[in-house]
Amino acid sequence: MIVQLPPGLWGISLLGYLLMLGDLPHRTLHQMAQKYGPIMQIRLGLMPTVVVSSAQVAELFLKTHDNVFAGRPYIMGSQYMSYGNKGVLFSQYGTYWRYMRKLYTIELLSAAKVDSFK
Incomplete structure (x- = not known):
């Protein structure tokens, strides 16, 4: 089974995107959401992380499909x-x-x- 991952950045090898978030990570994530859409994937350290920046998509994650996640x-x-x-x-x-x-x-x-x- 092939899983389609959301778009996003991987960053550098061991740290992922941690250093690139900067002093104001919410602004960096907002800029990324403008580029990649309301659901994206980044790596925080070695952990792949899905970032949701839309209320409608967050409701799907947290309310509708909560058992899956x-x-x-x-x-x-x-x-x-x-x-x-x-x-x-x-x-x-x-x-x-x-x-x-x-x-x-x-x-x-x-x-x-x-x-x-x-």
Whole structure:
């Protein structure tokens, strides 16, 4: 399966586009959006990053197709730090993650529990 990537710049080898963003990165990204469109790809360090600069496209990413983009990258260190990716921070989005988030919210982060921790 061939994936069509959005247009954009890759920058220099190890740093990507980090140094080229300058002191005002929001202005640099705005200029790039004028040239490449509302969705573009840049490299931040070694990580390819998709930049969305339109409210309509951001709504597609964050609201309509949120399940597709909700996953987390696999990090080998997290396998050992969170007992096999069982924590909320490192587990993949799904039924287990939703259950754990509900458990944290009800049991640890409720107003009564937070007050009792004081």
